[in-house]
Amino acid sequence: MTRTRSFLTLAIAASLAACGDDGTVTPQGGAAFESPFAAVSQVRYPSMRARAFGRTVNNAAVVDSVVGEVSLAKQLDGRARYQFYLVNGLDGTATPVSHRQWTIRTDTLLDANGDLTTPVDTVPKPPAAAPLRDFWRGAFFGQKLRFAVTLSAADSVQQRAAWLVLTIQSDTTRTAFNDSTPRPLFVQFRDQKNTATRNDDVIPPDTLRGRFGDFINPARQTTFAGTGAGSLLLWDVAGTGVTAMRVDVTGLRKPPRGYYYQAHIIDSLSGVAFAWGEGRDADGDLLGNADLGTDSIIPVFRAAQSVNAVIGKPENYSFVDVLLEPKTAAPALRSALSIFSTMNPLRARVPDVVKAKRAALGTLQAIVTRGTQGGPAARNVGVVIQAAGQNFSTLLGNRNTDSTGTATFTGVPPGEIRVLAIPFGGSAVEGRATVVTGQTATLRLVVP
Amino acid sequence: MRNSTRSGWLRLSAVLALVVLMSSALPLSLIAQVRRPDPVPAGRRAAASVPKRRSELLFGLGNVNLEQANGTGGSVPLVSLGYRRQFRPEWLLLGGIVEVGRTAIDGEFFPYERRSLGDSSQFVSVDGSATLGMARLTADVLLPIGEDERYHAGAGVHVGMYGAFPSPAGGAGAGAFVAPTYGATFVGRADITRRLGAMGSIGFVQFTGFDRDRLRPSDPALEEKVFTTPFTPPPAGVKSFGSARFVVGVTYRLGVKPAARSTR
Numbered sequence: 286m287t288r289t290r291s292f293l294t295l296a297i298a299a300s301l302a303a304c305g306d307d308g309t310v311t312p313q314g315g316a317a318f319e320s321p322f323a324a325v326s327q328v329r330y331p332s333m334r335a336r337a338f339g340r341t342v343n344n345a346a347v348v349d350s351v352v353g354e355v356s357l358a359k360q361l362d363g364r365a366r367y368q369f370y371l372v373n374g375l376d377g378t379a380t381p382v383s384h385r386q387w388t389i390r391t392d393t394l395l396d397a398n399g400d401l402t403t404p405v406d407t408v409p410k411p412p413a414a415a416p417l418r419d420f421w422r423g424a425f426f427g428q429k430l431r432f433a434v435t436l437s438a439a440d441s442v443q444q445r446a447a448w449l450v451l452t453i454q455s456d457t458t459r460t461a462f463n464d465s466t467p468r469p470l471f472v473q474f475r476d477q478k479n480t481a482t483r484n485d486d487v488i489p490p491d492t493l494r495g496r497f498g499d500f501i502n503p504a505r506q507t508t509f510a511g512t513g514a515g516s517l518l519l520w521d522v523a524g525t526g527v528t529a530m531r532v533d534v535t536g537l538r539k540p541p542r543g544y545y546y547q548a549h550i551i552d553s554l555s556g557v558a559f560a561w562g563e564g565r566d567a568d569g570d571l572l573g574n575a576d577l578g579t580d581s582i583i584p585v586f587r588a589a590q591s592v593n594a595v596i597g598k599p600e601n602y603s604f605v606d607v608l609l610e611p612k613t614a615a616p617a618l619r620s621a622l623s624i625f626s627t628m629n630p631l632r633a634r635v636p637d638v639v640k641a642k643r644a645a646l647g648t649l650q651a652i653v654t655r656g657t658q659g660g661p662a663a664r665n666v667g668v669v670i671q672a673a674g675q676n677f678s679t680l681l682g683n684r685n686t687d688s689t690g691t692a693t694f695t696g697v698p699p700g701e702i703r704v705l706a707i708p709f710g711g712s713a714v715e716g717r718a719t720v721v722t723g724q725t726a727t728l729r730l731v732v733p
Numbered sequence: 734m735r736n737s738t739r740s741g742w743l744r745l746s747a748v749l750a751l752v753v754l755m756s757s758a759l760p761l762s763l764i765a766q767v768r769r770p771d772p773v774p775a776g777r778r779a780a781a782s783v784p785k786r787r788s789e790l791l792f793g794l795g796n797v798n799l800e801q802a803n804g805t806g807g808s809v810p811l812v813s814l815g816y817r818r819q820f821r822p823e824w825l826l827l828g829g830i831v832e833v834g835r836t837a838i839d840g841e842f843f844p845y846e847r848r849s850l851g852d853s854s855q856f857v858s859v860d861g862s863a864t865l866g867m868a869r870l871t872a873d874v875l876l877p878i879g880e881d882e883r884y885h886a887g888a889g890v891h892v893g894m895y896g897a898f899p900s901p902a903g904g905a906g907a908g909a910f911v912a913p914t915y916g917a918t919f920v921g922r923a924d925i926t927r928r929l930g931a932m933g934s935i936g937f938v939q940f941t942g943f944d945r946d947r948l949r950p951s952d953p954a955l956e957e958k959v960f961t962t963p964f965t966p967p968p969a970g971v972k973s974f975g976s977a978r979f980v981v982g983v984t985y986r987l988g989v990k991p992a993a994r995s996t997r
Contacts, residue, residue, distance in 0.1 A: 532959075
């Protein structure tokens with residue numbers, strides 16, 4: 286009996302103390318919104334088109350020159366440059382070559398009649414360009430490089446060259462073509478039939494389309510194609526509307542040599558972006574050199590950005606892209622960018638319920654007169670406004686001036702705006718205006 | 734979404750099992766003592782000549798401090814139940830003590846859960862609690878103070894095991910753990926009647942092998958893998974720490990027949 290009582294006492298004491306509960310939960314911060322990453326169907330990768338011009342000498346196909354265009358090659362930083370190499374298709378020998386170059390800027394604008402117009406500005410005017418003995422830094426994305434590589438018959442390598450490869454060099458004084466040299470663009474302009482005999486070489490008469498990826502050697506190249514899936518998370522950490530962001534993606538393809546993945550949050554309206562977070566794997570190790578790894582797929586790519594007042598509120602943005610950026614033109618983190626890579630294999634949209642909170646946009650009023658300030662109102666003049674994105678080439682809208690010479694645009698994102706007034710048959714006049722949230726900015730332009 | 738392992742009933746069963754296991758040796762000697770009572774002394778002089786092999790039960794309330802860096806509360810109230818028996822020499826008392834207490838677990842020391850909430854989700858910290866169960870063997874030296882031996886004072890040491898039983902236990906990797914503990918105390922006792930006494934002890938106890946991660950109340954399956962929450966990381970857990978402990982209570986001496994029935 287006494288034994289039973291003792292056990293009973295112990296059991297009661299223990300049961301009183303051990304009553305379980307399911308835990309008290311305390312909400313932390315505001316709501317978190319998730320959005321899936323999806324593959325972008327038409328990614329704007331750098332491209333190269335080329336055409337070989339040659340002749341037949343002693344029954345052998347000889348190439349005199351290779352001309353073509355390179356587009357969407359991001360402008361590199363500091364001493365980094367793009368450099369053409371000719372590669373022998375038989376033994377892989379590579380030789381740097383100089384080229385003549387022109388830059389071509391093509392704008393898509395609307396004239397006074399509302400029709401699309403695409404003025405092309407070529408600098409310098411061909412054929413004035415002298416051979417470029419230095420490297421090429423790249424250009425704004427609205428520009429292309431037109432190049433002409435002249436081959437020398439005295440050089441056996443060039444006579445046997447089959448590939449034109451655009452490399453990225455991080456040092457302007459020492460060119461290199463080794464295993465770590467980025468070789469993202471390449472085109473084969475001569476088919477050597479895999480024989481040392483040049484009599485059977487074939488030079489395609491058509492314009493050739495180069496590929497973006499990794500030129501490993503004449504027998505092996507990879508063409509880059511984006512893969513992967515994952516999610517974006519926006520979390521209002523403190524309930525103040527300023528969020529933390531994270532990307533969690535699996536199955537990204539290994540970037541081409543010289544490139545890495547970087548998350549950006551982008552406002553499609555203004556074209557302005559912020560790069561944020563550093564890509565890390567599941568163990569937290571940085572993925573900045575994933576291009577040099579042996580795995581063809583990056584199993585896990587994660588990036589996180591804690592609350593940041595500079596980047597601000599997610600409702601001011603349209604989407605988050607995982608971009609391929611050249612290492613030699615790495616964007617500054619958490620700084621407003623108007624120039625950033627166009628290679629976005631993956632994109633997640635900022636949820637509409639978040640974007641609905643965006644603050645009021647501004648209004649821009651352009652008043653156009655003829656001759657002088659205060660002159661007669663310029664009626665029916667086409668006015669185009671462009672936001673800062675991609676070197677002020679993000680088209681926001683176009684409108685003709687009314688009878689008072691005024692064109693008014695609503696829904697303009699805050700920030701600096703490029704304004705072009707294009708009179709019918711005349712040259713465009715450009716001005717800049719700064720738009721503030723909820724206010725009207727006025728800009729006066731004078732056309733001839 | 735709760736895991737079934739977080740049920741309080743399972744924890745209750747575990748606690749009961751531990752308490753019963755750890756204290757199973759105590760009632761045997763207790764019963765033996767009750768069945769073989771001491772001879773009743775005729776008076777104080779006669780009592781002094783009778784060898785003392787008495788046993789007593791202890792019931793007390795007390796407090797022990799835990800390390801707050803482990804996500805627990807700093808101060809934990811205790812319920813103590815013990816048994817000790819005089820040995821030869823008679824100032825040596827050996828026995829055991831079982832203690833139970835309960836402390837809160839601060840969810841800020843563990844990753845948050847992300848719970849779906851319509852088209853959004855909500856981060857939550859999950860607070861919990863843990864039951865502490867301790868079983869120790871004790872060795873005390875108690876010396877009489879004064880001629881009438883109504884008061885005793887001394888010191889003792891104890892060694893045993895303690896267990897922490899979290900509720901809820903957040904999925905894989907969380908749950909009860911058992912680890913060693915030891916310490917030393919100063920003890921005082923005063924006789925109130927022939928059977929009842931008052932006791933108090935204050936001392937030091939060392940906890941070893943404290944595993945904070947096993948006290949985790951939040952479910953790792955709902956943890957956000959990229960954000961490390963909370964953003965301000967908690968201090969590192971402390972595996973071994975010392976603590977002050979005090980207990981006050983009553984003692985009940987076994988094997989003493991009522992004086993009235995035996996002498997008159």
